[in-house]
Amino acid sequence: MPYDPSAFPPFAVTVDLVVLTVRRHALCALAVRRGESPFQGRWALPGGFVRADEDLSQAAARELAEETGLHAHDPSTPAQDNGAHLEQLATYGDPDRDPRMRVVSVAHLALAPDLPAPRAGGDASNARWAPVEELLQQGGYGRDGEPVAPLAFDHAQILADGVERARSKIEYSSLATAFCPPEFTVGELRRVYEAVWGVALDPRNFHRKVTGTPGFLVPTGGTTTRQGGRPAQLFRAGGATLLNPPMLRPEV
Amino acid sequence: MPYDPSAFPPFAVTVDLVVLTVRRHALCALAVRRGESPFQGRWALPGGFVRADEDLSQAAARELAEETGLHAHDPSTPAQDNGAHLEQLATYGDPDRDPRMRVVSVAHLALAPDLPAPRAGGDASNARWAPVEELLQQGGYGRDGEPVAPLAFDHAQILADGVERARSKIEYSSLATAFCPPEFTVGELRRVYEAVWGVALDPRNFHRKVTGTPGFLVPTGGTTTRQGGRPAQLFRAGGATLLNPPMLRPEV
DNA sequence: GATCATAGTCGTCTTCCTGACGATAAACAC
């Protein structure tokens, strides 16, 4: 007996992306300006419909490539190329979240090293990296004094969930290296933690922790002075994906 | 301009439930027998279609109540009544996961205290609590020597993900109390950890850890000897939901 | 009723990890 399609209500399924990076010591997210109603002209997270023959992760990887040019690599492999870390975040399906129709959005979280200016269909004015605090403050004023409209739809909630996921996950995994270029110094990795958590960490204890955890960092042999000061050893991300014991986030 | 419904492919959206409990020192999941094709007669996770006016969490709570009689309480509140903990797990949307049509399933994880026999539309033979190892072993043999068919659809993967979520989450949260009755002893809580992790824990160190963590356990004043031996203090779950530092899962 | 098995609770000791912080090293700017 063939299945009766009238037995269930039809949904549209989309993927939305929380793409995070660290720029100028701040945790930033990719935002795109909406060109059409609803929420026309407002900032939103990038995303789009899942196609009929696509898996959810494929759809997310496709949207990520379209918006940033980044290619995602499998979450099970460590970040060693220039690709971004991509993982499913959560699914949002409030019946009223989109005024047009019933849309269920499967949000994904992407972590990327610092990138050149974003592109959104070639139009740079319609995509930007914005500090997450700026995107999350409701009805406040941005860095330039302009009033800031909240993100479209429920994207402020999605972004907040993505930021919280990233903040907690770098505690017990080597995920912070996804924010770094393929080779990086201990200091650069520490600045990632400081930016994501919004705290200052002791450079000496941090150095002891990350270099003392087996499999976390692999020295490449090279050094760099791109941060100024004494030359620092360069490392690549090691095979270890779980940090045990975890890196402790300082109390507020 | 109204939205063009032909611009996106229609999906069916379901919720599937990983309902876990601890019975006879084993982590068990609720399984229901499928009455119709595909996978007719095979065991599967309970679930169903999301209705047109329902949020995803509402749909999950409704399915949970239909299958078990349990009512879910908000995840932000600690487990103090007999309700189950319910949280979203992940979403599964492979184009071929259901041979009938394109179905996206938003899986949820429910943790419940030990319950009387399950009910599935009043027919007990179509629902049971089964140890998760039994449900996850592919093509093996169950406790009674009967051959075990793998779960229907991609439900083995969903169950594995739910079990892993539960195993990791009791490390750093007070979620293990969701497996306990409203009042419980330290030993009962320890047996929950032992069943979920499949390890043996030192009773003395465990006692020190959980009673020494502020806000985790609140003594009720009563005692019980239902586990035999010396009477044990009864506790309720305290307000603390996060354990810091976490309970450490022993190495394999 | 004495003995035993069971489970709960309190302490001790050692080891490891962390946070705080002093000190040294190697580059660049002037």
Place this chain on the structure above:
DNA sequence: GTGTTTATCGTCAGGAAGACGACTATGATC
């Protein structure tokens, strides 16, 4: 050279956890 910046090594005290001894209070058994 002097000062500044960043990296790296070392020391010390406090806290948490694993290993484990000891004692307590029940019920079960002979």
